[in-house]
Amino acid sequence: MARKPGSFAVHTALLFDPKQKAWLRNVSIEINPTTGAIARVVTRSSPDLPSPLPPQDIDLRNKVVLPGFVDSHTHIFLHAYAERPATQQMRDQSLVERTVRAANHARAALLAGYTTYRDLGTEALGNADANLRDCINRGLIPGPRLFVATEALASSGSYEIRVENKVGLGLTVPRAADACDGVSGVRAAVRRRVGDGADVIKFYADYRRKVMRWPNDIESGDGPGNRILFPPDNKKARNPAVPLFSQEEMNAIVGEAALAQLPVAAHAGETRAALMASMAGVNTIEHIFEDTGGLLDRLFEEMKERGTVWVPTLATAEIATTDEIYRWCKAAVKKAHDQGVLLAAGGDTGTFNHGLNAREMEIMVESGIPVEDALVAGTIRGWAACGKDQCGFRFGWFEEGNRADIIALDTDPREDARALRRVSFVMKDGRVWKRDGMPVDMISVPQWPAEEEDLSRDGSSSQGWFEVPS
Numbered sequence: 314m315a316r317k318p319g320s321f322a323v324h325t326a327l328l329f330d331p332k333q334k335a336w337l338r339n340v341s342i343e344i345n346p347t348t349g350a351i352a353r354v355v356t357r358s359s360p361d362l363p364s365p366l367p368p369q370d371i372d373l374r375n376k377v378v379l380p381g382f383v384d385s386h387t388h389i390f391l392h393a394y395a396e397r398p399a400t401q402q403m404r405d406q407s408l409v410e411r412t413v414r415a416a417n418h419a420r421a422a423l424l425a426g427y428t429t430y431r432d433l434g435t436e437a438l439g440n441a442d443a444n445l446r447d448c449i450n451r452g453l454i455p456g457p458r459l460f461v462a463t464e465a466l467a468s469s470g471s472y473e474i475r476v477e478n479k480v481g482l483g484l485t486v487p488r489a490a491d492a493c494d495g496v497s498g499v500r501a502a503v504r505r506r507v508g509d510g511a512d513v514i515k516f517y518a519d520y521r522r523k524v525m526r527w528p529n530d531i532e533s534g535d536g537p538g539n540r541i542l543f544p545p546d547n548k549k550a551r552n553p554a555v556p557l558f559s560q561e562e563m564n565a566i567v568g569e570a571a572l573a574q575l576p577v578a579a580h581a582g583e584t585r586a587a588l589m590a591s592m593a594g595v596n597t598i599e600h601i602f603e604d605t606g607g608l609l610d611r612l613f614e615e616m617k618e619r620g621t622v623w624v625p626t627l628a629t630a631e632i633a634t635t636d637e638i639y640r641w642c643k644a645a646v647k648k649a650h651d652q653g654v655l656l657a658a659g660g661d662t663g664t665f666n667h668g669l670n671a672r673e674m675e676i677m678v679e680s681g682i683p684v685e686d687a688l689v690a691g692t693i694r695g696w697a698a699c700g701k702d703q704c705g706f707r708f709g710w711f712e713e714g715n716r717a718d719i720i721a722l723d724t725d726p727r728e729d730a731r732a733l734r735r736v737s738f739v740m741k742d743g744r745v746w747k748r749d750g751m752p753v754d755m756i757s758v759p760q761w762p763a764e765e766e767d768l769s770r771d772g773s774s775s776q777g778w779f780e781v782p783s
């Protein structure tokens with residue numbers, strides 16, 4: 314079958330297709346550069362290619378080819394907490410600094426093979442994520458395809474930046490969530506998010522809302538002279554994650570999002586709120602770091618039955634929780650996988666730096682999950698987390714009409730535990746951003762007019778560049 318005019322092809326020898334969960338040999342992918350979509354997927358009869366190859370074709374036969382990765386839980390406006398705590402980033406950094414950082418984050422993520430981000434909240438920057446998404450879509454900066462939450466929903470007095478000086482002397486802090494209460498209140502909040510440009514609705518099903526009860530010693534580690542002398546020594550009792558919404562409110566959030574045809578993500582640190590969120594019908598549950606109520610088995614049954622996707626954010630558990638909690642998370646993820654709970658890979662990226670996103674899939678494998686299932690969690694399952702066809706695109710596997718998001722690894726992840734770090738080719742929407750391990754010329758810059766054009770001041774300039782307004 315002849316190629317369509319203007320199309321080009323990517324030729325592979327070894328490719329992983331997450332939809333079939335299979336390693337395929339000798340596949341060529343024809344791409345329509347006008348639509349940025351896959352035009353055709355063809356299996357060749359041999360590893361060989363016709364000679365000479367059309368010059369625009371790309372030969373990736375010495376690499377391991379995958380669909381572009383999807384990170385299902387990111388914060389494009391945050392950088393590593395180890396560099397600066399989240400509260401300080403939200404409270405103290407300017408809009409300009411956070412935006413410039415976000416542009417760098419987007420580039421780093423794309424070059425690491427991440428062609429899609431489900432970005433779950435700006436963290437005190439309103440709906441700037443929707444603006445950033447549109448900048449990327451307009452081609453102003455390189456970056457993943459963003460699906461954004463704008464502000465997360467939380468009930469009053471829960472997910473907010475705390476300061477001890479409540480008197481304040483006129484000091485205000487930015488809000489970290491869209492606070493809402495009651496069935497009509499949460500419905501109104503979902504409508505505000507839709508109006509602000511959200512692609513996904515995120516709400517806090519629970520939170521450690523007693524942060525600030527014993528503020529300094531425990532939460533911010535203030536030094537001698539500013540300590541509370543006798544804080545409670547039970548870590549869980551001091552600050553448990555407790556539900557922020559009633560079942561009726563969670564049901565209303567999901568119901569209102571359904572009217573807007575948007576998926577819903579629920580933050581849940583504990584199994585109790587996770588169970589409530591799953592029963593409300595959310596698409597994904599984020600985190601789950603503890604099971605103090607002993608509800609894990611029931612939760613997994615519920616999630617499996619409903620097809621609720623779990624985004625366990627293991628990479629942030631690794632850096633931001635205790636060894637005990639991290640071990641619990643890895644065991645829980647393995648158990649969930651074995652019981653048939655759907656998993657998507659999302660690192661809560663931003664708590665550690667963008668570009669290191671693949672750590673989430675690595676930890677899944679270290680937890681005992683087969684590499685193929687980790688790759689599914691990092692590709693097609695991410696599409697599911699974005700709402701499947703509700704998101705308006707298809708990506709995460711190879712099929713006609715899908716976005717031409719194609720990446721290549723230098724080594725085989727079945728043999729090399731660090732293979733997912735070795736992304737040497739990146740294509741998004743049919744455009745190459747990385748080749749042979751090097752970033753490709755990123756963004757066009759203004760071009761001088763052709764030499765023959767007269768740019769002198771004598772009035773003959775065709776563009777009037779030097780005309781001085783009278």
Ligand SMILES: [Zn+2]
Binds near residue numbers: 386387388433661
């Ligand atoms: Zn998060």
